[in-house]
Amino acid sequence: MNTADYRRTRRKNRRGVLVALIVALSAAFSLMAMPAMADEVNVDEYDNSIIGNVKLNSEPLEGVLLTVSGGGYEVEVATDADGRWKVGVPDGDEFSVTLDESTLPDGIAVIDETGEDDTPNVKEAMIGPSGSTVMNFFIGRGERNVTSFFDQFVERIVNGVNFGLMLGLAAIGISLVYGTTGLSNFAHAEMVTFGAVMALIVSVDLGWPVWIAIPLAVLLSAGFGWTLDAGLWKPLRKKGVGIVQLMIVSIGLSLALRYTFQYFRGGGTEQLPGSDSPDIPLFGSVSLSQTNMISMVVSIVVIVIFAWWLVKTKIGKATRAVSDNPSLAAASGIDVDQVVRVVWILAAAMAGLAGVLWAYFRPGIRWDMGAQILLLVFAAVTLGGLGTAFGALVGSIIVGVLVETSSLFIPSDLKYVGALVVLIVILLFRPQGILGRKERIG
């Protein structure tokens, strides 16, 4: 799914809930003060009536055409300057009200809140004992004949999984580092940005093909991780600096690196080659861009290889042992320093790859792109249980899906809020995360 699509689907539901509220409120108002000015049709002829008020974000829409029909009776009515209309109807229970969407302003449509109705601009009106009924429509910005809620939902989930896998690559690294050294590394965000910036430099500045640029960027990231460990973290460990101090050092490093990126690349957004690849329809209205598909496959392959490494290889097992209990691992002859070095290299490589994928997903490369997802990565890691690599992956996918689907229900500029609130709530009830173990006390 490319950006244009992405924005469109977001826009459709952005204000849905709010509009519904406003429409309901204004309906209540219009009942209280009976519209004398309303464009009224056949009101004097019949005792029963259907009334309504067409508004967009509390602004009345004038001249919108509606058709009321039922039991062989059919009449057309247009809204007045206040967006109101009223139609007298003969005896009878049910009438159908159709709003002519072609009379709405451009880019405005009747929105279907339930997701089950294919024609939200047609509604059934029941006349109650009071002889009058209110009929309002949800009006909002969006495409006419919108995609069904179900399709949107599926599309969001697919996107969420993609986003989650990308987060997972970053989260596994943060979690490994935390597990083996106890450091909550805020500079991990900049390791993500580093990968993307390196890919940009190689592919755009040097003009090398993307399929060389990206692996090279990942390699450079790995080297970056090694450098950071050898040049900064290892000496600090040897010095016996406490974990809170280390964390603040990582914050300082994060600031320094982030502004260094800005220093060299400026404040704008730059694109990697292939970021505008065409959409490939999958089923229903769900489609994915080529790069997103490749991105998902790459994430999955890398994660599977990583899992194999962690579970099967000697150094992977040593890593888990160190995560479990560093002093015990050291006592049983594991070279903790070597494990930590490998962990930094791996974490940085995966973060760099995550950066490249994030650059395609956003899309675009910016100096603070890593910092934008750092909290989501922390949320994912905490959700899964600090220090457990597989927990971090599970947490990432949950966070990814949550962020993507939440904008179906809440304004899209609040979509990160949902994930962060979930993080806080999880910590309330299960501080050890979903897969973490409760620490033994005493």
Place this chain on the structure above:
Amino acid sequence: MSSKDSPAAPVEREKTTGLHKGDIVPGVAKVDPIIIADGIRRTFGGLTAVNVDHVEIPRNAITALIGPNGAGKTTLFNLLTGFDKPDAGKWTFDGHSLAGMGAHKVARLGQVRTFQLTKALGLLTVLENMKLGAKDQIGENIFRGMIPSLWRKQEAEIEERAIVLLKKFKLDAKSSDFAASLSGGQRKLLEMARALMSQPTLVMLDEPMAGVNPALTQSLLDHILDLKDEGMTVLFVEHDMHMVRHIADWVIVMAEGQVVAEGPPDQVMKNQAVIDAYLGSHQDVDLGVVTGRIEGELNTAAIDLAEEVKELDANIAKRKETGK
């Protein structure tokens, strides 16, 4: 850390006897219990750390809680003091039910504890550490704290009391030093003195001798015995059998989370369940070496064990001789 090396010969003090009612069995009722615990259970994952059906701690006596590593002594301590929550069970202190009560409320009732790993507040001075221990301080309320005239008088009283205690614990020379600069043993002393600042009725000491320089051991023992003389009740966890035998009026033995035996120290030492419990925890040690039948290298744990076994043997032999 063994008190065998302690230089001064202990001054024998009268043991408190007649604490129990009826036959001595695990969970026996006491004449005047200060703590009564029922059905306390705590599990970590699948592991049951503590599973105590019934236990009572006698008032105004020194009770030792012993048992091999992993027997659940410290966990029971944490549960009784509100630092951990049991899965099930209820217990009372001085008639107050403590189940579900937070650690600070437990402490306010007069049941204070120390920790296995000493918790001296390193960046507070020794005197500040002591003053922190005092209860019901007016100035500990944020608003009243801002008006010194409200708490100055009380502060002076607390300081006076703190200095008396520091003198007694021979820490008065250090009163303006950061607690972080004290030695391990001095920190233990400070922690105990600080606990006494709250004028408790029950003092719970978690391994008071661990890491204490032998030169300080005797004074620590005397301090503990003094607590009883001053009307307090003491419950302590200890590995050192000498210390237990020397100062405890009553011993409770735990193994695998349960109370397996209790009684006056001399009787408990010869209890088969106790011997089993201790030997059971040392399965990695060749028993032949321990009992002296085989020559071999012993690690420190095994040396401790060998000492204990010898002690138990001697006790049993002594009892047999006296015909009891």
Place this chain on the structure above:
Amino acid sequence: MDILQILSNTGSSLIAPATIGYALAALGLAMHFGFTGLLNMGMAAFMAIGAYGYAISILTFGFPWWGGMLVGIGGSLVFALILGIPTLRLRGDYLAIVTIAAAEVVRLLFLTTTFDKYTGSADGLSGYHASFRSFNPIPDGTYGFGPWEYNANGWWVRIFGIAVLALAAFILWAVMRSPWGRVIKGIREDEDAVRALGKNVFSYKLQSLMLGGVFGAMGGIIYALPASVNPGVYVTSLTFFVYTALLLGGAATIFGPIIGSVIFWGVQTLLSNLLPALVNIGVLPFMTTTQSQTVRFILVGVALMLLVIYRPQGILGNKKELTFVK
């Protein structure tokens, strides 16, 4: 290159409302982090709540300036409760992550278009000065000398800000020398030990969070007092900058946070004036003027790292009294 102008700007920044705002927030962090050992990474949210609470209650509800400040303070107290009750039982690094997340939630809520009517979303808020200025006792005119020449409103904001800062510093000093402060410092050292002495650790931490939060909210208000409330200010970096100022001065001191903030802003202003000037006269040929504005933020990061590694007690801190929680 106008050296006098550069020095004048730098001198002026020493008592700028932004500096005073930082100093107040840093005092709040000294309460949280330096004295209590709480790793609050959400100070930006306290500042945002103060500033927005002040501006919204004046603009939307027509409160007088002091009413707006009370709303800002009240908001920060409520936020401290909401934040503290669930999180103060968590371990240090968890607390850092939760507070930073909560701060981001607050920022996004102020930024969203959903509440545009009240918050101005991305445009922020401005034009709330009338009430505060109407209480200005200083007659119209320009006063001062050298770099410190301001009009009546400029002085009114600064004098008010310094008075608030002095009051906050006094309160912090008064509570920290009391037995209350002793308990707080004890909690920083080992909360279990303090709990074992019968102190309600949770309640003390919450009080500390609230008191420091109020300082932060007042900092946010003073910061926004002369100009506008801009949502771009209350990002996580703000918290990090305030930490840098705090650690510069000394985390467990009363005057450290104030001096740290003054130095922080002095150096920032000096660099932001000096570096472009140097670029313009060709001293730094490898740099553009835009890049020279970025350099000072790189230096903040580097300074933060070096401080924590080599002088964690700050300028005013006692060498023996390292203030980092274990």
